[in-house]
Amino acid sequence: MADFDYIIVGSGSAGCVLANRLSADAGSQVLLLEAGGSDRRFWIKLPIGYGRTYFDERVNWKYETEPEPAIKNRRSYWPRGKVIGGSSSINAMVYCRGLPSDFDDWRQLGNAGWGWTDVKAYFERSECRVDASGKAAPGGPLHVSDVSNEMHPLRRHYFAAAEEMGLPYTDDFNGPNPEGVGIYHINTRRGVRCSSADAFLRPALGRANLQLETHALVRRVLFQGRRAVGVEYEQHGRVHVVRARREVILSAGAINSPKLLQLSGVGPAALLRQHGIEPVLDQPAVGGGLQDHIAVSYFYKATEPTLNDQLHPISGKLAAGLRYVLSRKGPLSVSVNQCGGFVRSRADAPTPDLQLYFNPITYSTAPAGKRPLMNPDPFSGFILSFQPCRPLSRGRVDISSADPKTAPSIRPNYLSAEQDIADVIAGGRFIQQMARTEAMRRLIKEAIPPYLDGMTDEQIVEDFRERCGSVFHPVGTCAMGPDARQAVVDSRLRVYGLEGLRVVDASIFPTITSGNTNAPTIMVAQKAADMILADQKQQDVA
Numbered sequence: 001m002a003d004f005d006y007i008i009v010g011s012g013s014a015g016c017v018l019a020n021r022l023s024a025d026a027g028s029q030v031l032l033l034e035a036g037g038s039d040r041r042f043w044i045k046l047p048i049g050y051g052r053t054y055f056d057e058r059v060n061w062k063y064e065t066e067p068e069p070a071i072k073n074r075r076s077y078w079p080r081g082k083v084i085g086g087s088s089s090i091n092a093m094v095y096c097r098g099l100p101s102d103f104d105d106w107r108q109l110g111n112a113g114w115g116w117t118d119v120k121a122y123f124e125r126s127e128c129r130v131d132a133s134g135k136a137a138p139g140g141p142l143h144v145s146d147v148s149n150e151m152h153p154l155r156r157h158y159f160a161a162a163e164e165m166g167l168p169y170t171d172d173f174n175g176p177n178p179e180g181v182g183i184y185h186i187n188t189r190r191g192v193r194c195s196s197a198d199a200f201l202r203p204a205l206g207r208a209n210l211q212l213e214t215h216a217l218v219r220r221v222l223f224q225g226r227r228a229v230g231v232e233y234e235q236h237g238r239v240h241v242v243r244a245r246r247e248v249i250l251s252a253g254a255i256n257s258p259k260l261l262q263l264s265g266v267g268p269a270a271l272l273r274q275h276g277i278e279p280v281l282d283q284p285a286v287g288g289g290l291q292d293h294i295a296v297s298y299f300y301k302a303t304e305p306t307l308n309d310q311l312h313p314i315s316g317k318l319a320a321g322l323r324y325v326l327s328r329k330g331p332l333s334v335s336v337n338q339c340g341g342f343v344r345s346r347a348d349a350p351t352p353d354l355q356l357y358f359n360p361i362t363y364s365t366a367p368a369g370k371r372p373l374m375n376p377d378p379f380s381g382f383i384l385s386f387q388p389c390r391p392l393s394r395g396r397v398d399i400s401s402a403d404p405k406t407a408p409s410i411r412p413n414y415l416s417a418e419q420d421i422a423d424v425i426a427g428g429r430f431i432q433q434m435a436r437t438e439a440m441r442r443l444i445k446e447a448i449p450p451y452l453d454g455m456t457d458e459q460i461v462e463d464f465r466e467r468c469g470s471v472f473h474p475v476g477t478c479a480m481g482p483d484a485r486q487a488v489v490d491s492r493l494r495v496y497g498l499e500g501l502r503v504v505d506a507s508i509f510p511t512i513t514s515g516n517t518n519a520p521t522i523m524v525a526q527k528a529a530d531m532i533l534a535d536q537k538q539q540d541v542a
């Protein structure tokens, strides 16, 4: 049986950071266990390839929620990376820290050390800012690229519409003024995806004290009394047991970290017993607290050429492919989420409450179950889309079987908070207003049904229930908080009531951040690494 100082479960956005930081000390033996396999795949490296990995079971857990009553009993599709790099290998690469107020709220909730002024340096530690000319500023290993030169010219209409509405423009959603409309910066390095694995794991893999095991599905955490002492994992049909001298760290993501805790006997006792698992710790909060962003898109035919005209014809695809191969530039080198914003739907909103997307492309004719980013509609078209930034509804992730290979039951409980419905109406009204600006009226040839323009508040909500979808930002299922009865981890991310066990990933968010969740997850891991190393030092001195 092998022994390590640290065992990290999951090589995703957070796990890769930890593997790097904890193995930087040559005296620590670190094991990183990943259920998926290699990320050396063309469709992972090619930025627009996330349209392909979206449904690819070789790199994707492909979860589905239970039917959700509030969205017409639809099941929501939840892709999650099952590969080195985790979801950072299959995501849309948009890099948004979130709003400073998000983290001040975390601190306000009783999480000392997690306010904006506390966490800002942990974002900076990771980031290597690359300007539009390709010049990289000194910084961390995670490339955050300004790709404004690659953005479609259609964007000028969007910015003109925003100006008519009196919205500010920002050149950096991660800068001192994140509010307003602008262009998303993305995680690419010279036109190739820069995942957490590329930035943090790969540079550390040469270290003799870091061992990475792929296709290694962790089945449970092993306890001696209330101390986590190792894990059991299955690899190529064989079950292995490995021991952790210092800590086991779960970085399996917002679906799998709570699932693993429950499989290991840490969760709601009644649920565990129902599945024949003897509780180590009755902790109802494990799996609770689930939050996610949901968005809806409105589709328009355009009066001038859009990305559809470039990428629909075979000749256009070939030209874009050739351009990419020769220069790593063009539409294949970026996300289709090109422009967007963080805006207030009402002048009296205390902080921006809507995130916007303006995509110069449509797929209204796409068959169900396909995400044909490279195969858009045969006419000029574009998308306006919004998502409420800070939904209040909370759901749960619970095991549905004691078998580690069975997917858990996911119940997001969307739109269960009244405020979330009000935010949907505000979002629909906002896009209505934007579509009625002079600039947009010039660009819109015709709206593609359902027509937002004539909708009442009730119809906006009804349409949202019918068509909204996840933006793939689940968080909060092992939430951090000051009260051991309501939260799973403390502000040092240690699991309450147990020793030698932390959770470090998107599941610890006490509340969902306003924007995309990859950047704050990486921040969480940077801060966690500092805390783990500090605790190690203290123990060594004691």
Ligand SMILES: Cc1cc2nc3c(=O)[nH]c(=O)nc-3n(C[C@H](O)[C@H](O)[C@H](O)COP(=O)(O)OP(=O)(O)OC[C@H]3O[C@@H](n4cnc5c(N)ncnc54)[C@H](O)[C@@H]3O)c2cc1C
Residues within 6 Å of the ligand: 009, 010, 011, 012, 013, 014, 015, 033, 034, 035, 036, 054, 078, 079, 080, 081, 082, 083, 084, 085, 086, 087, 088, 090, 091, 092, 093, 094, 095, 096, 216, 217, 218, 219, 251, 252, 253, 254, 256, 257, 260, 471, 472, 473, 474, 505, 506, 507, 516, 517, 518, 519, 521
């Ligand atoms: C399609 C898609 C698009 C997205 N777009 C964006 C975007 O543009 N910008 C943004 O900021 N965010 C985006 N996100 C969200 C963002 O990527 C995630 O919030 C972030 O990656 C979460 O990081 P994590 O470390 O918590 O989990 P993950 O990165 O998902 O890592 C978890 C890892 O643990 C492994 N694992 C799980 N269970 C086990 C087990 N039992 N044993 C061993 N290994 C296990 C998984 O295989 C995975 O590699 C998107 C997500 C998806 C899926």
